[in-house]
Amino acid sequence: MSVVMPQIKEAVMQLDVSGTENAVVARNVSKNYGKVEALKNMSLEFPRGQLTSLLGPSGCGKTTLLKIIGGLLQPTSGEIEVNGKPVNAPGPDRAFVFQDFALMPWANVIRNVAFGLELRGVAKSEREAIAEKYIADVGLKGFEKSYPHELSGGMRQRVGLARALSVDADVLLMDEPFSAVDEQTRRKFQEDLLRLVQNENKTFIFVTHSIEEAVYVSDQIAILLPRPSRVSEIIRPTGFRSMDADTIRRNPEYLDIVDRIWASLRSYVE
Numbered sequence: 001m002s003v004v005m006p007q008i009k010e011a012v013m014q015l016d017v018s019g020t021e022n023a024v025v026a027r028n029v030s031k032n033y034g035k036v037e038a039l040k041n042m043s044l045e046f047p048r049g050q051l052t053s054l055l056g057p058s059g060c061g062k063t064t065l066l067k068i069i070g071g072l073l074q075p076t077s078g079e080i081e082v083n084g085k086p087v088n089a090p091g092p093d094r095a096f097v098f099q100d101f102a103l104m105p106w107a108n109v110i111r112n113v114a115f116g117l118e119l120r121g122v123a124k125s126e127r128e129a130i131a132e133k134y135i136a137d138v139g140l141k142g143f144e145k146s147y148p149h150e151l152s153g154g155m156r157q158r159v160g161l162a163r164a165l166s167v168d169a170d171v172l173l174m175d176e177p178f179s180a181v182d183e184q185t186r187r188k189f190q191e192d193l194l195r196l197v198q199n200e201n202k203t204f205i206f207v208t209h210s211i212e213e214a215v216y217v218s219d220q221i222a223i224l225l226p227r228p229s230r231v232s233e234i235i236r237p238t239g240f241r242s243m244d245a246d247t248i249r250r251n252p253e254y255l256d257i258v259d260r261i262w263a264s265l266r267s268y269v270e
């Protein structure tokens with residue numbers, strides 16, 4: 001027994017380690033805009049295949065961190081590693097879903113979704129087949145030939161998501177993706193997002209202002225301190241994704257976590 005037990009323990013530990021491999025690591029990242037210190041020695045790990053939310057007071061540097069991870073901004077010091085390699089420019093391993101959709105108004109849905117692949121020189125028939133799959137996955141089947149102005153805000157948001165998915169990036173960077181849609185659409189979209197997290201094995205990094213949303217959709221929530229921002233706490237909610245909206249709102253554990261995050265953030269907003 002005394003020989004077997006440690007082996008079992010070791011096997012379990014190895015499994016644990018591979019299960020928490022990081023897709024993205026931010027290491028001692030600082031960012032100054034002139035005299036404004038937005039981030040200071042921020043270190044944070046983003047486990048592969050999981051959704052991490054960045055939550056914090058307005059102006060604490062959430063978007064700045066997202067842009068640095070995306071390679072759109074250079075940190076003043078520190079580094080970002082994606083799949084074990086340092087990055088300092090945009091790359092095909094990361095895709096943005098912007099809060100303002102960033103769609104091309106003159107192009108129909110399928111062209112918008114396939115645009116990233118078009119830029120990479122993927123042949124038309126191939127890129128349109130890929131785009132069609134993701135248009136269907138985000139619930140927009142039948143709207144392939146529509147133009148952005150013919151769609152609601154929520155639908156345009158889905159086009160942006162389908163475009164990010166179609167380039168097959170490992171890491172999806174989402175900056176308040178649901179802020180511009182009504183509550184019902186938001187809820188539906190959150191459910192669709194969770195389905196994608198489950199089915200796609202991609203790493204989602206998600207900026208939100210909504211505590212409730214963060215607790216519902218996240219594997220891990222990083223609570224950020226106000227400027228110059230650092231991580232104050234990591235919370236890992238579990239078990240809420242399978243609940244419907246009404247059950248979750250009355251669940252004592254859910255309410256506890258929401259309260260705990262509120263207590264953390266309240267001191268900065270008061």
Ligand SMILES: Nc1ncnc2c1ncn2[C@@H]1O[C@H](COP(=O)(O)OP(=O)(O)OP(=O)(O)O)[C@@H](O)[C@H]1O
Pocket residue numbers: 033036038056057058059060061062063064065227
């Ligand atoms: N280009 C810039 N030049 C100067 N200051 C900037 C610039 N971009 C951001 N900042 C400042 O850096 C800080 C962090 O901004 P950032 O947009 O990253 O915060 P945020 O947490 O995403 O804010 P919000 O929640 O309001 O969207 C803010 O004080 C902001 O005013």
